[in-house]
Amino acid sequence: xxxxxxxxxxxxxxxxxxxxxxxxxxxxxxxxxxxxxxxxxxxxxxxxxxxxxxxxxxxxxxxxxxxxxxxxxxxxxxxxxxxxxxxxxxxxxxxxxxxxxxxxxxxxxxxxxxxxxxxxxxxxxxxxxxxxxxxxxxxxxxxxxxxxxxxxxxxxxxxxxxxxxxxxxxxxxxxxxxxxxxxxxxxxxxxxxxxxxxxxxxxxxxxxxxxxxxxxxxxxxxxxxxxxxxxxxxxxxxxxxxxxxxxxxxxxxxxxxxxxxxxxx
Numbered sequence: 001x002x003x004x005x006x007x008x009x010x011x012x013x014x015x016x017x018x019x020x021x022x023x024x025x026x027x028x029x030x031x032x033x034x035x036x037x038x039x040x041x042x043x044x045x046x047x048x049x050x051x052x053x054x055x056x057x058x059x060x061x062x063x064x065x066x067x068x069x070x071x072x073x074x075x076x077x078x079x080x081x082x083x084x085x086x087x088x089x090x091x092x093x094x095x096x097x098x099x100x101x102x103x104x105x106x107x108x109x110x111x112x113x114x115x116x117x118x119x120x121x122x123x124x125x126x127x128x129x130x131x132x133x134x135x136x137x138x139x140x141x142x143x144x145x146x147x148x149x150x151x152x153x154x155x156x157x158x159x160x161x162x163x164x165x166x167x168x169x170x171x172x173x174x175x176x177x178x179x180x181x182x183x184x185x186x187x188x189x190x191x192x193x194x195x196x197x198x199x200x201x202x203x204x205x206x207x208x209x210x211x212x213x214x215x216x217x218x219x220x221x222x223x224x225x226x227x228x229x230x231x232x233x234x235x236x237x238x239x240x241x242x243x244x245x246x247x248x249x250x251x252x253x254x255x256x257x258x259x260x261x262x263x264x265x
Contacts, residue, residue, distance in 0.1 A: 007038035037085030043095030062108035072116025093148035136172025
């Protein structure tokens with residue numbers, strides 16, 4: 001893995017909380033956490049670092065700003081001809097949109113997530129949102145295109161007709177409606193977003209890491225793969241998981257009435 005960029009700890013903050021939870025926070029409040037090259041490089045490094053760290057079982061993506069989760073692409077960078085720097089080779093936009101990862105990510109959205117900011121949230125597996133948050137892809141209002149996955153990821157997370165409306169009008173959806181339609185997993189007051197995200201992350205992190213990763217692998221494939229292939233992969237995953245040390249530890253801990261000690265293998 002490449003050396004840690006200087007932007008980690010500056011434009012993007014990273015720490016480990018509760019032992020097994022990686023906490024990532026976008027930290028450009030003066031720019032509404034818009035993505036520039038430094039943010040993209042930092043996120044790319046963090047994705048790879050958390051994937052390589054066996055102690056990390058789940059990752060939360062939040063922000064340090066109450067004004068915006070992320071406003072998306074930094075338009076001042078694009079105007080200067082540096083738009084190609086807003087993504088990375090392996091991670092795509094923001095170093096995250098196309099990143100290959102096995103571990104679950106939770107977006108902690110405490111403020112509007114629009115344009116590329118919405119696409120960053122959609123790049124995560126789950127979303128915890130403030131009641132005052134909004135989600136939207138306003139690119140069509142500016143003659144642009146939401147090219148970081150938003151136009152198809154919205155359709156996978158919302159009823160198609162609602163997603164088509166959001167894509168074609170560019171108008172946002174508020175968090176309460178997004179929650180009612182299944183886009184948002186937890187809806188809480190703004191001051192509880194991070195607390196609720198950590199609670200959800202803890203509910204994941206207490207489970208066997210290998211079981212979580214392999215189960216999510218098959219679940220993510222369900223959008224694209226035919227059922228025959230899903231059965232094939234499911235059988236392969238099942239054999240691998242049941243042959244693991246954790247598959248022995250889980251039932252034993254249950255019988256001994258104690259918390260399991262997972263080894264992740």
